[in-house]
Structure formats: C-alpha cells, structure tokens
Amino acid sequence: MKRTALALLVVAAPALGQSNQAAAPMANVQLPDPARERDAKALMETLRCIVCQGQSIADSDAEMAGDMRSLVRERIGKGEAPDDVRRWLIERYGDYVSYDPPLSGATALLWIAPLALLVIGALIAARSFRRRRR
Amino acid sequence: MNRRLLIWLPFAVFVGLAGLVLYGLYRPDNTVVRSALVGKPLPEFRLAPIAPGKPGLAAADMKGGVRLLNVFGSWCIPCIAEAPQLMALKNRGVEIDAIAIRDTGPAVQRFLTENGDPYARVGDDPRSQVQLSLGSSGVPETFVIDAEGRIAHQHVGPINANEVDDILKAIEDAK
Numbered sequence: 005m006k007r008t009a010l011a012l013l014v015v016a017a018p019a020l021g022q023s024n025q026a027a028a029p030m031a032n033v034q035l036p037d038p039a040r041e042r043d044a045k046a047l048m049e050t051l052r053c054i055v056c057q058g059q060s061i062a063d064s065d066a067e068m069a070g071d072m073r074s075l076v077r078e079r080i081g082k083g084e085a086p087d088d089v090r091r092w093l094i095e096r097y098g099d100y101v102s103y104d105p106p107l108s109g110a111t112a113l114l115w116i117a118p119l120a121l122l123v124i125g126a127l128i129a130a131r132s133f134r135r136r137r138r
Numbered sequence: 139m140n141r142r143l144l145i146w147l148p149f150a151v152f153v154g155l156a157g158l159v160l161y162g163l164y165r166p167d168n169t170v171v172r173s174a175l176v177g178k179p180l181p182e183f184r185l186a187p188i189a190p191g192k193p194g195l196a197a198a199d200m201k202g203g204v205r206l207l208n209v210f211g212s213w214c215i216p217c218i219a220e221a222p223q224l225m226a227l228k229n230r231g232v233e234i235d236a237i238a239i240r241d242t243g244p245a246v247q248r249f250l251t252e253n254g255d256p257y258a259r260v261g262d263d264p265r266s267q268v269q270l271s272l273g274s275s276g277v278p279e280t281f282v283i284d285a286e287g288r289i290a291h292q293h294v295g296p297i298n299a300n301e302v303d304d305i306l307k308a309i310e311d312a313k
Binding site for chain 2: 057
C-alpha cells in the first residue's frame with residue numbers, strides 16, 4: 005500500500021510542480037517595440053518547452069516556459085539577435101531545445117531526404133511520361 | 139527485377155514507415171534533457187541570500203574543492219523525497235550549496251526545518267534565470283562541481299537512496 009502510494013506520488017509529481025509564485029516580468033507582457041515583439045514571438049514559437057516537451061514555449065502555460073519567454077523578451081528587448089538567443093539556449097540544452105534543427109551530421113538526412121525524394125519522384129515521373137508518349 | 143514483385147515495393151515501404159510510427163507512438167516518452175554544459179565551466183552568476191542566516195550563492199563560491207550544487211524548490215515534492223539522501227551526503231563530509239527556484243524566505247526556512255538542512259549556502263533564483271543558464275530542466279537536479287569550478291556531473295531528478303553511491307563516485311571522479 006505504502007509502495008503504491010509512493011509510486012502514485014512520483015507519477016503525480018509533475019502536476020504538483022508549480023511554485024505559485026508570480027510569473028516572470030516579461031512572460032506574458034509584450035515588448036513595447038512591435039518589431040522586437042514580432043522577433044521574440046517568432047523565436048518563442050520555435051523553442052521547445054523543457055518541462056512540457058511537446059509544446060513550444062509560446063504555447064505552454066508551464067512556469068518554466070513563462071520564465072523562458074521572459075528570458076527571450078528581455079534579451080531581444082535589449083537588442084540581442086534572435087539567433088544569438090537561440091544559440092545561447094542550444095549551448096545549454098543542446099539542439100533539442102530548438103524546433104528549427106541546424107544542419108549537422110545527425111540531421112543531414114532530415115534536410116536532404118525531402119530533396120532526394122523530390123528528385124527521385126521527378127525521375128520516375130519523367131520516365132513514365134516518356135514511356136506513355138511512345 | 140521481377141516487375142510483379144516491384145509493384146509491392148511502395149506498399150512494403152508504407153508498412154515499414156507505419157510500423158516505425160506505431161513503435162514511436164507506443165514507446166514510453168521520457169526524454170531526459172541533460173545540460174550541455176557538463177564538462178564546461180559553471181556559468182557566472184551571483185544570487186542573493188534567501189534562507190535566513192545563510193549566505194547567498196555566486197559561481198565564484200564554488201571553486202576550491204569538489205562541491206554539490208543542488209537545484210531545488212520548497213514547493214517541489216520530489217525534493218522532499220531527496221532530502222534524506224542530501225543529509226546523508228552532508229554527514230559524509232560532502233559540501234552542498236543550493237539554488238532555490240521560485241521561492242520565498244519563509245517557505246525555504248520551513249522546508250529546511252522540516253526536511254533537514256544540508257546546505258552551506260542558498261541562492262535565490264526567483265525567475266529561474268540562473269537555472270536556465272545552467273541548462274537545468276527542472277527540480278530537483280544536482281550538479282557535481284570540481285575544484286576548478288567545472289561541471290563534472292549532472293544528476294537529473296531526485297537522488298534516490300540507491301543513488302547516493304553514484305553521487306559519491308561522481309565526486310571521487312571529479313577529484
């Protein structure tokens with residue numbers, strides 16, 4: 005019984021993992037400069053929420069996502085480039101944090117496969133059209 | 139190749155892909171996000187005190203001797219489960235500093251009174267900004283910091299009773 009209760013507690017822990025403290029200052033507040041807010045929003049939509057892994061930080065209500073949004077807005081508000089903020093996060097969390105995977109050895113297939121498939125499809129189409137014309 | 143067999147090729151590819159997708163759907167998803175900073179120097183930070191009578195924490199404090207850096211919150215249930223193991227480590231002479239995430243002084247004080255106080259210093263990280271700079275993905279997490287102030291090891295999640303030896307070994311390895 006005690007073991008079951010403990011197991012349940014472990015399973016339930018993520019749901020209890022909220023601090024009840026106020027959101028970070030820029031978590032839900034837009035930047036005064038519309039252009040910078042647009043940049044910040046675009047970046048937030050391509051950053052993964054670390055605790056709720058299936059969502060972007062723009063979509064998530066998790067506290068950590070709010071803290072990450074605040075970090076993004078504060079840095080972009082100070083004039084930092086969105087790519088630099090992304091790089092800063094990748095340095096800490098790895099490529100996993102970004103929904104815009106960079107071209108590297110591990111992701112090369114991801115980038116090249118669509119092009120390769122398109123070329124193969126075009127070749128097949130060209131061949132079959134030629135055959136039909138005959 | 140035999141044309142009659144070739145016609146089944148697209149179907150076979152489809153079945154293969156569908157199988158892969160199904161496997162992905164039913165495989166339990168528990169991706170642990172590790173910090174990419176393991177093996178690198180601890181990032182600069184300076185945090186104000188939060189626990190009454192205890193100093194705050196700066197990255198510079200973590201040099202000279204191997205230490206643990208525990209990321210916790212008084213509101214975090216697994217942190218309560220981890221507390222006895224941290225006390226056991228402290229009693230074996232391990233120095234432990236902490237960062238309190240999104241917390242208040244009274245709540246931290248209550249947490250330390252109820253669950254034991256293994257910490258030499260506790261820094262206040264009210265908006266998780268230092269936690270983000272460490273590449274930490276939640277609470278609790280424990281970093282082993284070597285004498286040069288480099289992150290030697292990261293333990294994600296609570297240190298369970300059977301994991302104390304792993305932490306002691308990581309500390310030995312960092313020496």
